[in-house]
Amino acid sequence: MYGRMLLEETGKSAIRGVDALGRVTLLFVQSTGLFLFRHFSLSRLTERIYEIGVRTLPLILLVGFFTGMVLGLQGYYTLVRFGSEGLLGPAIALTLIRELGPVLTAIMVVGQAGSSMAAELGIQRNSEQVDALEIMGIETRAFLIGPRLVAAVICFPILTAFFDIIGILGGYVTGVTLLGLHGGLYWANIYNAVGWNDVSGGFVKALVFGVLVVLICCYQGYNTHRQTAAFGARAVSNSATRAVVISCVAILASDYIITSFTI
Amino acid sequence: MSTDTVIEVEGLHKSFGEEAVLRGIDFSIRRGEVTSLLGKSGAGKSVLMKCISGLVRADSGRITVNGVTLAGRRRIPPGLSYMFQNNALLDGISAFDNVALPLRERTRLREREIRLRVKRLFQRLDLDEAEDKFPSQLSGGMLKRVALARALALDPEIILFDEPTTGLDPLRKVSVLHMIERYQRQFGFTAVLVSHDLPDALFISDRIAILEAGKIAFDGPPMALTGAAEDLRTTFLPSIEGLRSEVAGIHPVSPDRIGHCHFRISFESLGERAPDEASALPDLRAAAFIRRLRRSAGPGVRLYQAGVWSVYVHFTDAENPPPPARELAARLDKGVPASAADSARPAYRLSLEALEAVNGSTVRATETFAFHLSFSEVSHAQTEN
Numbered sequence: 001m002y003g004r005m006l007l008e009e010t011g012k013s014a015i016r017g018v019d020a021l022g023r024v025t026l027l028f029v030q031s032t033g034l035f036l037f038r039h040f041s042l043s044r045l046t047e048r049i050y051e052i053g054v055r056t057l058p059l060i061l062l063v064g065f066f067t068g069m070v071l072g073l074q075g076y077y078t079l080v081r082f083g084s085e086g087l088l089g090p091a092i093a094l095t096l097i098r099e100l101g102p103v104l105t106a107i108m109v110v111g112q113a114g115s116s117m118a119a120e121l122g123i124q125r126n127s128e129q130v131d132a133l134e135i136m137g138i139e140t141r142a143f144l145i146g147p148r149l150v151a152a153v154i155c156f157p158i159l160t161a162f163f164d165i166i167g168i169l170g171g172y173v174t175g176v177t178l179l180g181l182h183g184g185l186y187w188a189n190i191y192n193a194v195g196w197n198d199v200s201g202g203f204v205k206a207l208v209f210g211v212l213v214v215l216i217c218c219y220q221g222y223n224t225h226r227q228t229a230a231f232g233a234r235a236v237s238n239s240a241t242r243a244v245v246i247s248c249v250a251i252l253a254s255d256y257i258i259t260s261f262t263i
Numbered sequence: 264m265s266t267d268t269v270i271e272v273e274g275l276h277k278s279f280g281e282e283a284v285l286r287g288i289d290f291s292i293r294r295g296e297v298t299s300l301l302g303k304s305g306a307g308k309s310v311l312m313k314c315i316s317g318l319v320r321a322d323s324g325r326i327t328v329n330g331v332t333l334a335g336r337r338r339i340p341p342g343l344s345y346m347f348q349n350n351a352l353l354d355g356i357s358a359f360d361n362v363a364l365p366l367r368e369r370t371r372l373r374e375r376e377i378r379l380r381v382k383r384l385f386q387r388l389d390l391d392e393a394e395d396k397f398p399s400q401l402s403g404g405m406l407k408r409v410a411l412a413r414a415l416a417l418d419p420e421i422i423l424f425d426e427p428t429t430g431l432d433p434l435r436k437v438s439v440l441h442m443i444e445r446y447q448r449q450f451g452f453t454a455v456l457v458s459h460d461l462p463d464a465l466f467i468s469d470r471i472a473i474l475e476a477g478k479i480a481f482d483g484p485p486m487a488l489t490g491a492a493e494d495l496r497t498t499f500l501p502s503i504e505g506l507r508s509e510v511a512g513i514h515p516v517s518p519d520r521i522g523h524c525h526f527r528i529s530f531e532s533l534g535e536r537a538p539d540e541a542s543a544l545p546d547l548r549a550a551a552f553i554r555r556l557r558r559s560a561g562p563g564v565r566l567y568q569a570g571v572w573s574v575y576v577h578f579t580d581a582e583n584p585p586p587p588a589r590e591l592a593a594r595l596d597k598g599v600p601a602s603a604a605d606s607a608r609p610a611y612r613l614s615l616e617a618l619e620a621v622n623g624s625t626v627r628a629t630e631t632f633a634f635h636l637s638f639s640e641v642s643h644a645q646t647e648n
Contacts, residue, residue: 039368124353131318132351136365136417137339143368 035146053155064163068170090193092171106209118243121221122236156210275324286477302474344419524620
């Protein structure tokens with residue numbers, strides 16, 4: 001009896017999951033395609049670049065700097081035990097460029113722009129603004145979601161680059177300025193250790209995370225009205241929460257998958 | 264579908280899960296008319312409107328809008344606009360940009376032409392002050408007018424109004440309905456109004472349709488409702504009387520009535536507006552004149568203001584027959600003061616259009632009395648009010 005119920009519930013969840021995956025994929029293809037090829041608007045794209053890129057940049061710089069400083073501190077005291085403190089620069093740079101840069105940037109964007117994106121779309125859906133756009137004959141996926149996805153593709157690699165650079169500078173402040181490591185050694189080792197593969201791998205991750213984050217957040221907000229467990233403000237809050245949680249899980253899961261293919 | 268029919272619904276069914284909301288809707292809407300769709304809460308009025316507008320896909324049946332059949336497809340019909348219950352203005356952009364949005368997205372007009380068109384719409388709807396404000400900075404009435412301006416931006420043939428007066432106080436309700444009536448005449452669109460508890464919509468409607476248990480239970484002119492099935496009359500007619508009392512504070516049925524006629528009031532601006540006139544509510548001006556007319560009605564004739572733009576004339580003198588229509592009009596005209604100067608250019612026209620005349624009334628239904636007024640008279644009446 002219980003075994004059958006468990007099986008049924010598992011089956012239903014699996015079907016819901018596949019259904020959602022299909023919807024998300026369709027949303028991605030239609031939104032991007034319609035925006036780029038039929039309803040392109042530079043002003044709308046610029047607005048979204050400002051929303052995702054410019055408004056998130058100060059946070060990225062702040063978090064990146066402190067992340068680099070912490071890495072510098074931890075790395076220095078670990079490496080000094082083995083007499084390898086000269087490798088502090090490459091350790092920080094590779095950690096940031098390969099892993100922490102793309103992952104933390106994506107998580108910061110989720111917190112700063114992703115949740116507000118989901119909430120904004122959820123409110124627009126609940127207050128019939130999306131219906132109003134449809135009645136006006138405006139293609140809502142191209143109008144609301146397409147520009148955000150394209151903006152994410154543009155902004156995420158740039159934000160990640162800023163995160164990496166400011167993080168390496170943070171490591172320099174800790175390792176060289178505070179702990180007395182030789183500055184020339186720090187930069188020279190980074191120059192020798194970091195290759196194009198490391199940089200491109202990081203950018204691939206940034207691109208994938210960007211699309212995933214914006215797609216998940218927009219999907220949650222855009223489909224707020226489909227929720228059956230909550231309505232109104234609660235539904236919007238659920239959408240924002242789910243957008244953040246699912247995005248973070250998706251970032252880490254996809255990070256593992258990409259790393260396993262590119263390492 | 265005849266050329267006069269702009270919307271035709273045939274055998275429409277719509278269910279949500281196991282709950283059947285629409286169970287075979289058949290009705291049509293004629294060009295240029297104001298049709299009110301009435302029904303209790305949850306009767307499926309909004310679902311029907313959303314099916315017509317293409318926002319919700321019907322399970323079965325056929326909807327034809329402007330000659331285009333929407334059967335089985337989720338598609339927005341051409342020439343149709345929708346004014347949402349909560350206005351649904353985009354809250355991140357100004358009122359001006361909200362109205363300009365459909366023009367920017369749907370037409371190839373240049374920005375200069377778009378600005379010109381939107382400014383013209385704002386002027387016609389008395390919205391000049393609202394241009395740069397965001398929706399959250401506007402009053403309820405202004406929001407409705409901005410929403411109407413947006414609905415009118417693409418020159419639609421049909422506008423669907425989804426419960427445009429829900430949640431408003433009685434004065435605001437009649438103000439919004441007056442606005443719809445006025446602009447419907449001005450712009451000439453076909454209007455469909457949804458309401459669940461607002462029989463006052465009857466005063467501006469050419470036709471009403473009542474939705475009961477997922478079907479159209481009544482479809483006809485408002486006055487035919489008195490001849491409708493018993494259960495409909497007992498459900499809707501008392502609420503109309505109740506609303507009349509709520510709006511006007513009086514009951515329109517006097518015990519000594521021997522006959523009556525029911526007029527619709529309209530107040531039309533003929534020339535340029537005086538500078539301070541833009542902010543005055545036309546409803547209040549109309550109300551001030553009705554008071555004056557009431558004073559001059561003479562013996563055996565009583566005027567009751569049944570809604571802010573609806574007036575009943577009751578004939579109460581059983582000894583003397585009701586005066587002929589022309590004499591009645593002349594008597595009422597005395598209620599409107601002579602112009603301060605004969606040279607005063609008429610600024611407004613107040614019209615009393617007879618909607619219903621029964622029991623020995625000498626006025627024929629559709630007969631219209633018109634009075635011309637100058638601006639000074641309007642100001643005077645307003646001060647009195």
